[in-house]
Amino acid sequence: MTITTKDIAEIANVSQSTVSRCLNDSPMIPEKTKKRILKIAEEHGFQFNAHARSLSANKTYTIGVILPKSLFDFEGEMHFRSWQNELIESLEQMEFDVIVSFFQNRFTKQNNIKRLIAAKKVDGLIILEPTLDDETINVLEKTDVPFIFCKYIPHYYKTRDVDFVCVDQFKGGYIAADHLIKQGHKNIMCISANRAGGEFELRTEGFKAAFHDHNLQYNDSTLFYGDTTFESGYKIIKDNMKTLGDITAIFAQNDLMALGAISALKECGINVPKDIAVIGFDDIELCTFYKPYLTTVHQPTKEIAALTCKRLIEKLNSKEESLKQKLEISPTLVIRESCGISS
Structure with missing residues (x-):
């Protein structure tokens, strides 16, 4: 043994x-x-x-994981818990300790990225925060501590070489719309959100691209914006019941908004999926807590976490500066009852 x-x-x-x-x-x-x-x-x-x-001597054998501020909200906690767990598991399997922190201390407002680097507490950083200020960018640009972005790429680095691992959000929106269109749906409501990181914009672009590829006219009046919460998905449906007459399907760009929409539809006597089919995005645990089980776009967090950690350790072990890698991992559609097909 x-x-x-x-x-x-x-x-x-x-x-x-x-x-x-x-x-x-x-x-x-x-x-x-x-x-x-x-x-x-x-x-x-x-x-x-x-x-x-x-690994060279005098290392801490500790990796810092910087989580986004949105994790403080319920919907953020539901979404990011799996990302945090998968990253920690991958690092522990590689025999590294982990310091989990946020970009900024909630009480002192101290910059935690700057603090961890200055105090030499970590050998490397995995950053999931989508918004970085000029001070943080300056620190990262000057430090010898390797870092990699996971899930989000801050705006400053979108035009620069940087190590980054994420989900192909465009494809996620595309496969959701493609599936609904192939099921015969043409009038599809899309519920998006205005959030930092750009992922919702990419999902919407992918959604629209599927219409184009199927030679269908996309209608901007069917695009609504929530705030990623259950309540916002619920409210959008309640506030727009009069416009649902021709709608046969809904693509909500996160699962909580999808579940909120289903709740509102049920209250209004609309059957899911018989009257209106619903697809979410993320594949959180709650997808199979309530009937009908939610069809959703699954983000492969385990694979992304493993690739992120592997790449960071490669950077730690390398004595020479290597080419930066931007990796986009394809999501998959998990078909459940909310689209009329049991898993």
Whole structure:
């Protein structure tokens, strides 16, 4: 049986991160502890991790994950919980510790990216915050600490070489509309949102492109804007009941707005999917909590997290500046009951 650092940690009665630091000869660990851990590893035939050993000395073996401010809201928490969990899991599998923080301290207003870099608390940064101020950009441009953007790319970096991993949001909007059109729907309401990061604009562009490719006329009057909450999806339907006469399907660009729309439709005696089909976006846990189960565009957070972490570790291990990589991962459509087809 192959022994892992977790097994060694249990035998030695220390944390897994302590074992990792000992095996990588970290100066943070006393020599006595290092010798004891190394002896246990040798006795149990532990195979040293080549990638971890390749990291230079005097490292913290800690990665900072900078989460967006929108996570403070319920809808943000529902959406970003899976992103946070997948990133932490990927980093822990690579035997790194994780510091999870926000762009700005809510109480002191201190810039946490600047603080983590200045205090040398992290070896690298994964940034999910879509809006960065000039001070932060200046810090990132001057630092030797590798960083990578995940999910969002701040406006400043859209025209610059930078490491970035995200979902193809345009394709997400496209496959949602394409599926509905192929099901025979032509009059489709689209519920978008005005939020930082640009993802909703891209979903709308993809949605419109599908109409064009099917030689259908897109009607701007069927585009509405919510604020990503359940309540906004509900309110849009309630406030526009008179315009639903010809509508046979709805594409809500996040799941909470889709669920809110379904709730309003039910209250108004409109059957989903018999009268109106509904598609959401994100594939959050709540999609299968209520009937009808929600058809939605699934964002492959696990794959994106793994690629983000892999790329950051490559940057940590590289002694030379490598070409930046911008990776867009394709989403998939998860078909459930809200489009008339059970999964």
